[in-house]
Structures are given as structure tokens and as C-alpha cells.
Amino acid sequence: MKVVGQELPRVEILEKVTGQSVFGADVSPAGRVLHGKMVRSPHPHARITAVRTEGAERLPGVRAVVTAADLPPVHYGNFVRDEEYFARTKVRYVGDRIAAVAAVDEETAEEAARLIEVDYQVLPAVTSGPEAMAPEAPVIHEDHADYWAQPSVENRRGNVCGHKQIMRGDPERGFAEADRIFEHRFHVPMVHQTYIEPHTVLAQFDASGKATVWVPTQAQFPLRAAIAQILRMPMTKVRVIPTEIGGGFGGKISPTIEPAAVALARKARQPVRIVMTRGEDFQGSNPRHPFHLRYKTGVRLDGTITAREIELVLGTGYSAGSGVMISQGAAVRAPGPYRIPNLRIDSYCVYTNTPTCGAYRGPAGPQLTFASESQIDIIARELGIDPVEMRLRNAFEDGDETPAGARLEDVHARETLRKAADVMNERPRPAGENIGRGLAVAHWLVGGMASSAGVKLNEDGTIGILTGVVDLSGASTSLAQIAAEVLGVSLDDVHVRTADTDFAPHSTISAGSQALKSMGSAVLLAAREVKRQIQQVAADKLEADLGDLELDDNKVFVKGSPERAVSLREVGHLALEHERGPIVSTQSVSRLVPHPAVAAHAAEVAVDPETGHVRILRYVAVQDVGTAVNPLSVRGQIEGGVMQGLGQALSEACTFTDGKMDNPNLLDYKIFSALDAPAVETHLIQHPCASGPLGAKGVGEPPIIPPPAVIANAVADAVGVRIHDLPITPEKIVRALKARRQP
Amino acid sequence: MTAEPIRITVTVNGESFREEVPATRSLLDFLRDDLGLTGTKEGCSEGECGACAVILDGRLVDACLIFAAEADGRSVETVEGLADGEELHPLQRTFAAAGAAQCGYCTPGMLMACKSLLDRNPSPTREEVTHGIAGNLCRCTGYGTIIQAVMEAAKES
Ligand code: FES
């Protein structure tokens, strides 16, 4: 392949390095833009007895105030319709939306927000999943039996808004056959995506009643549907224009401030911009689910796993959001990339008085893998087996099934795992005490979503691609590479445009590592059809058989006689005179076969037993990526994912006191800076994957998944203490070392 | 409530601007809202992310923490002034080639931090580059490609 597989800079890179990219807050429409501000609940759980807006409305410079009274009584949600946009009777987390204001400047908007008076009757709150499941826990949604829910959402009761159970084989017998049984509990707190661009939106309402919404979103089509549903507008009266997006990682999928901005713009008859402060973003968006996990595993003395019993409690926050879907997916991936004949998995999705969690990159992955891979390590050490050997013994292979019964193909788990171990072992362990190595392996299942894309030949012989997918991590470049490959042109000859919801053909959201798979498959089909049309026109011109024509170097030529050729530019012109007309094709895909994508990571760390400080000496990331369409962006995604995962391993956690987040700022919520970041030794395992476009696999999610487990295992190897509760902070290590020294 | 506006003269990327601004206006808002130079980004407004980094009289500063009035009579460099017409700055070229910009949101501030470093220290060690960008958070790249881009730009000039 000529273009696919090349390390090419992103197609939009020049705008990015010159400051010309237009991100959410950079959009400037005609007309004076008002400043919007949300009014949010200071209480995690309270009944609303009165909301008074008169003071704010009377303030000079205020143009609109909206509350629940301005919105239709709509309950929304993709899985359970348990959410109201503005709280009407109750607030359920600190940050819950009460009202929004729009004013001529920021100071006035802030003042107006302060002038909105709300009377509360404070209720007891609960912020952890297991506490919320207790019989005496305060009930967060009293009417929740009345809410509409998808049929797949089972066993709703109390604060449990979904319980998925998976049984495979005979767990009782599996445990009876085991030589040893291990049981451990783990806890992973909430963490936040912490994209550097906070949530922002600009909304405008025109005389025909149409709303235009500029927003950095990963999911323009679902967002359009959600805004229309919440405001009860015809869907196509909402036009969502996705801007350049300053990071999303799953945090820019669900609606946050967009409906408020539209409601304000409608009432004020002026464009309204809302920009979340960093603190608001931490508390009013969709972070990663906190998990409590119990893993019980039966093994033979040779390391073969005979059974696993797993209980997962996921705190979804004040609404089900995507939590029920994620808890169902978590049940399927919980046993890890292993062949385990007997399983019992219970996954509970539980309401808590916290923000509703969302689909942070690799949803549920780091939590499950931290627990599962920590335990595999503990077991291997107890049995005196090499941890890599134990994993290889149980690793799943082509033809094995997921716990949900789906057959797996293109697995490569063993090769990926071995490679990570080999790369780490290439260099000897440095001499010295308190140095350790750890490894973990994880998988992600890459699905596919309904998608379409248009490809056309321009009259100058260049190629245009029209999509509706937001370019989050280089998708546009990869799509251009796929089209360039099929049509025999260079990347410079391909123009990609993400159009908005009014004009783009329906496209997938940019999430779950499946954007390239879905959109790439649609572009591949469309490019192949454009190729056929080009051949049709060229065949007439060259008086040759369509089947004998090849495309390369921007021309069409007869196989074996390259001098009988016509340029794509000429074909572009000829087509307009030809009976077939302009060359263009739009193709669609849906329901693509899921494939597994495996990542195996290994780390070497040095732990200071006095301070508990963990220094990462080496970090190896190996990933099974199918065909790497653009190795530059594949490596980039892997390294970025590793760093986010390491943040979760060592420093990141949203912590709460009395329902209020303690650390909603970048000083106290510590993501990795350049000083913390180790160099990543990245290796790609490349075998074309049958269900991906030109063999490509999804890449984005897997790299964020192993790091917490890898670091836990490396720390255990270095100093002999096992941390079951993320993040692995110096204090926890010091405390564990002290506890061990005590008789 | 809004403070008395004051008149300032600021040189931005070599061009002189005379504007009236409220005393509390940040340099960041001044650049973005008054001058329309939206290349400089806001990530936190609290001096913790570096997305807003610009060079003020040769020194790297967070534009969100500085009042526009403090820039009176001084000279500001932003990402928009990095390229010399069509000619990209070496850092812009190496950032592009190395894949040092993914979402690109941290990039303007990151570029200014790197420029400020290279202005002071034209051939830095990896360690020095790491310290030079320590105040600029990037959530996409993992920093490795950024460091590599700076090392390559240093080699070039
Ligand atoms: S916006 Fe200035 S440091 Fe974050």
C-alpha cells in the first residue's frame, strides 16, 4: 500500500500550528453575543421549594432568565428517561442545573446568577455506590419505576437503575474443580477526562424558529436529537455545527450546557455563548464511573483459571446516562482477555448524588483491568508461576467466545502479551533495591455504528470526502489516506470536510475506537464505487475493458500498457459530458462485526520507601492495531492514552466531602505534566483485521486501560505491598509499608 | 461595578494597538475579544494549564493571570506572530511533522513556551525542554512528540 501505512501529518495540522483552528469559544457570529451563565445547586440532594428569578430579571443588562418553567416537562435519557434538564422538584448533585441567565457582559451574568433565589429543603445524600445500595439509603429517584426504560435495562429497584447478570458454564463446579480460590476487593474512584478545552457552546435562534448551535462535540447527531427532545422542537429545527474540538475523551457526547444556551437565545432573541469555568467543568460534565469490584477466582496449581465470580458496583451519578450501557458492557469484559469456562458476573448500576458519569475513553476498562490484572498477578505470585506464563496459559484465542457468546476473531492476545514481556526483558533490571516490574494485558471490543460518507471526483482530478464525523484523533487524515489508496492519488489530493447536521450524511459519533472502523468502511465503499465510475468513463475514452484499468499517480491506465492513460483531471471533465454525469458516491454501513483490540503494557518503577514516591523508569506499550493506517497518529494516540492511564494510576481522583467535589481545579486534580511523563516505548502488532477497513483496528481506547494495573503490579514487585484502591499515592504506599513492618 | 476604562498601547506581534479597556480586563480577554486574536486559548483562567501562554517582553506569561493594563507600553508575542508571512517558524514545522499537535488546543501555548525556551537557550537538553513545558498541560500527546519536536527545531536553527 502506498498511502495507507505512511506516517503523515494530520490534514488540518497547519491551522493547528498557526492558531487558525476555530474551536468552540473562537466562533464569532453576526450580532452581539450575550454571556450565558448556569445557576447550579450547592446541595447534593435537596427538595426545591421555591425559585425566584425576579431580582435577576430586573438587573440592567440581563436579557433572559430560563428555568424549568420555560421548558416542556420532558424526561430524557437514552436508556432510562430519568433526567430533567432543569431541576423542577429536586436537585440530585452539587452542580445540578436550576436556571440559566444571559446578559450583556460576564460580570452582569454572574451577578444575575447570584440574584436567583432558591429555597431548598436539604435531604440526606449518598455518594458511593455500595452505600446507595443499602436498604436504608436515601432514594434518589422516588418515581423511578414509572420512568420509561429500554427493555435491556433489567432489575431496577431502590437506587439500582440496572443489574446485568451473566452466567457461563457452571461456576459452582468450576470452583469445586479449583485447587485454590482467591477473593479480593478493589476500588476505583471517579476520574475526569480533563480535556484542555472546557465545555463551551454558542447558540443562535433565527426568525424561522431554527436554532443553530456551534459546539465542540464528539456526537453532533445525537446532540441534535437530544436538544430537540429536551426543548420539544422538531429535530431539524436544530442545526448542530461541530467546531474543532480541544479534546473530548468521551466527555463531549452527552448534552451539558447546549439546551440552556438554545433556550436563552430563543428567549433573548440574541446569540448566547456559555463557557464553563474549569471548576464547573469538573462538576458539571460526565466523568469516569467510580467502581467497587469483587473478584473471586478459582485456579488449578498450574495456573489454569477454572471459574470467576465477579461483582461490579458502578456509581452512575444522579441519572442513568450511559451508565447502564457501560455496566452491561463491563459485565462482558470483566473476566479479561481470558478463556474462562465458568463465570458468574453481576454488574450493578447505581444512582448516587454526584455528577452523572459518562463514557470516558475505554469506559469501565481501567477499573476492570486494575482489579482483574492485579488479582492475576497476586495469584501467579502465590502459586509461584511467572505472571506472564499464567496469562499466556489462559489467554483467549480466535474462536473463543466472549461471556456474552460472541465469537472472537483476529485476537492476537498472546503475541501482544509476549511482545510486551520481551521488550521489557531486552534490558536487564537496573541494580538497586525497591525497583520492580509489572505487566498487564487488556482488551477492548470495537463495534461499529451506522455511518455514511460521500466521495467525489473534482474536475481538477482531486478527491473530496464529505463526512459527518468529528475529527477527534486524526480520523479525517486516516479517511483521506484510505480514499487516496483506493484512487491512486496522494494525500494532498484529498480534501476532507466534516459538515454539520443539516448537510452531512448521518455519521457515527467519535467514540469507542470505532470512528475509523465505521467511517473508514463507508469511505472505502464510496471510494471503490468512485473508482468504478472513473473506470467507466476512462474505459470509453481509452477504448479498453473496465476490468483492465488501474488507477495510480493521478491517472487511469491500461494494465500492462501504461502509455494508454488518461489523467483523473481529464476524467473529471469527461464525466460531465459522459452519459453517467458527475462522479460521486455516498455509501453507508451499519452493524459491523465487533473485533477485539488488545493492549499489553509493562513498566519498570523505582519506589522510594521513605516518601512512597513512584518513579517510572521504563514504560512499554504494545498494541494490536491491525493495519496501522497512519502509524504517526496511532503512536500518538497510544502515548496520550498511556499518560491518561498513568494519571489515573498515580494521581487522579475526584474526591467528595458531603457530596461536594474537593478538588475541582487543575492544581488539586493532578493530571500528568511533562515532568511526570515517562518516555513510552511503543510497539505495534500489525495483522490486517478482517472486519476493519483495509485491515485497521480501533486504536483509541486500549492504551488507557492497562496502566493502573501495570503500576500496581510493578509497585508490588518493587516493595512488596499491594494497593487495592486507586490512585496509588505516596501516602498509601508509605502506610502499607508501615503496616507491613508492624508485627 | 465595572471599573473605569483605561487607555493602553500594546504592541502585539509587531503591530501597535491603542485600545480602551476596563482595568480588570485580562490580557487573554484583550487578545481574544478586543483584538480578535483567538489563537491564544483559555483552559482554566487560573494559571494552571498554560493554554493561554504568550511572550510578554521576552518572558513567558499566562495571559489569563495578567491584566491587559499591565501590558501597556509593552510587547506581546502570540501564536499568530510565530510564522514570518508564509514561512513557518521551525517549531511549527517540527510540531507538524512529529505529530506534536493532536487536538491542537494546547498547541498555541505550548509553541510559545517552546519558543521562549529556544530564545533563551537555543540548544537545550531533553531535560531542559521537559522543564520548559512543565507549565503547559497537554492531555492528548503524552508530551514525547512535543519534546522531540523541540529537539528537532533546536537542531535546525
Ligand atoms: S488559561 Fe491561563 S493558565 Fe490556564
Ligand code: FES
Ligand atoms: S494536543 Fe490536545 S491538549 Fe495537547
